Amino acid sequence: MKNALVLCSVSAIIGAVAATIVNDRHVESRATAETVSASLSDAETTSPSVDNTVHVSTPLSIPALQTGVSIPPTAVAAGAAARPLAIDDPELTAEECTNIAVYDRGNRSVVNIETRSVRPDAFMMMKIPAEGAGSGSVIDLDGRILTNHHVINNAREIRVTLYDGSSYEARLVGGDPATDVALLQIDAPRDVLFPIEFGKSSGLRVGQKVFAIGNPFGLERTLTVGILSSLNRTLRSPGDRLMKSIIQIDAALNRGNSGGPLLNSRGQMIGMNTAIASRVGESSGVGFAIPVNSIQRVITQLIENGKVIRPTIGISQVHTTERGLVIASLAPGGPAEKAGLRAYRVIRETRRRGPFMYEQTRVDRDYADRIVAINGKPIRNTDDLLARVEENKPGDEVTVTIVRDDRRIDVTVKLATAN
Numbered sequence: 001m002k003n004a005l006v007l008c009s010v011s012a013i014i015g016a017v018a019a020t021i022v023n024d025r026h027v028e029s030r031a032t033a034e035t036v037s038a039s040l041s042d043a044e045t046t047s048p049s050v051d052n053t054v055h056v057s058t059p060l061s062i063p064a065l066q067t068g069v070s071i072p073p074t075a076v077a078a079g080a081a082a083r084p085l086a087i088d089d090p091e092l093t094a095e096e097c098t099n100i101a102v103y104d105r106g107n108r109s110v111v112n113i114e115t116r117s118v119r120p121d122a123f124m125m126m127k128i129p130a131e132g133a134g135s136g137s138v139i140d141l142d143g144r145i146l147t148n149h150h151v152i153n154n155a156r157e158i159r160v161t162l163y164d165g166s167s168y169e170a171r172l173v174g175g176d177p178a179t180d181v182a183l184l185q186i187d188a189p190r191d192v193l194f195p196i197e198f199g200k201s202s203g204l205r206v207g208q209k210v211f212a213i214g215n216p217f218g219l220e221r222t223l224t225v226g227i228l229s230s231l232n233r234t235l236r237s238p239g240d241r242l243m244k245s246i247i248q249i250d251a252a253l254n255r256g257n258s259g260g261p262l263l264n265s266r267g268q269m270i271g272m273n274t275a276i277a278s279r280v281g282e283s284s285g286v287g288f289a290i291p292v293n294s295i296q297r298v299i300t301q302l303i304e305n306g307k308v309i310r311p312t313i314g315i316s317q318v319h320t321t322e323r324g325l326v327i328a329s330l331a332p333g334g335p336a337e338k339a340g341l342r343a344y345r346v347i348r349e350t351r352r353r354g355p356f357m358y359e360q361t362r363v364d365r366d367y368a369d370r371i372v373a374i375n376g377k378p379i380r381n382t383d384d385l386l387a388r389v390e391e392n393k394p395g396d397e398v399t400v401t402i403v404r405d406d407r408r409i410d411v412t413v414k415l416a417t418a419n
Helices: 002-045 094-109 292-305 335-339 382-389
Strands: 110-121 126-138 144-147 157-161 167-169 171-176 181-185 209-214 222-236 242-249 261-263 269-276 287-291 315-321 324-330 345-353 356-364 370-374 397-404 407-414
Touching: 094 110, 094 209, 094 222, 094 261, 110 144, 126 269, 144 292, 171 292, 181 292, 209 269, 242 269, 242 382, 269 292, 287 292, 315 382, 324 335, 335 407, 370 382
Parallel strands: none
Antiparallel strands: 110 126, 110 157, 126 144, 144 181, 157 167, 171 181, 209 222, 209 261, 222 242, 242 287, 261 269, 269 287, 315 324, 324 370, 345 356, 370 397, 397 407
């Protein structure tokens, strides 16, 4: 009997202790759930892109984003400091942390560009209003915006909308159709401008991860992710010039992405998204971006001069052959003519037929020089010619190797400033 009483007492004590533990755990679990719910609520009512420093609880694949390490505020185009957003979620993968970090660092630098223009209507014999849209990037605290030239071409009104929804009328600083680069200016407070950080497009590798941010179909600051598919592609610009060293990507690009930044895994701009290859006008997984190294050379001149000042060799027209470029015509008084280069020669001859005199004109093509190299680099087509000339500045001298009367001759030509 005594043994039974002892067992009952022990059982009662154990039951009370167990109930207390279970109740404490339930309270702790409920408190944790309420805390998570509050955090989610805050996230829904607060802009997700407040800062740019990233605190991660899982290691990432890039040195700057290791466990517990913050991305320091970086001096971007005009020395602006980025404001960090903390990311500390053990449930995120390393890849997800990288994606979020890149977006948080770059999304406030991306703007939405809307344009208004007029276009002729052949049927109605009148001009009708037209609207366009694209993307751009803030590049400094002075309010300069980088975008594609084709985004703002022929626009009568340009408006730029920042990440916070504020909208500003923009004016054109300068544009270059040959490279499809344009620079805008807005008068916005410095505290709402977050300049994008420029990286380098030299040293890029096929297969590395890339990120595109833009406004496809007006959906502002949309992130798409992909890889760098190929390098050194060529692309015909709206100015009918062949752009070289173009980056090919498979990240989705659609209408409205033009002018937006292409970023690397550190959130640095390595290119500007500009075109897609598609039969239907929508993403097909083949997109193209202008490398940032080329862009920087152009925008420097746009800021200084409002345009790109290029050299000219003074050759107006050429005829492409398998053995080089035959000069068809020269600019009167231009550098090539002054240097003694020869183009097609027009010969006018007067002949008599009976009592009548008449003039006959013929073109002597054998008289023209054939260009085979400039500064020792082979010339095979007009794009080669333009590229070799534009490697120099107005006033520079170049060595043009020609074939004349079956002899190779080197001629020195001093380049002039193109109109």
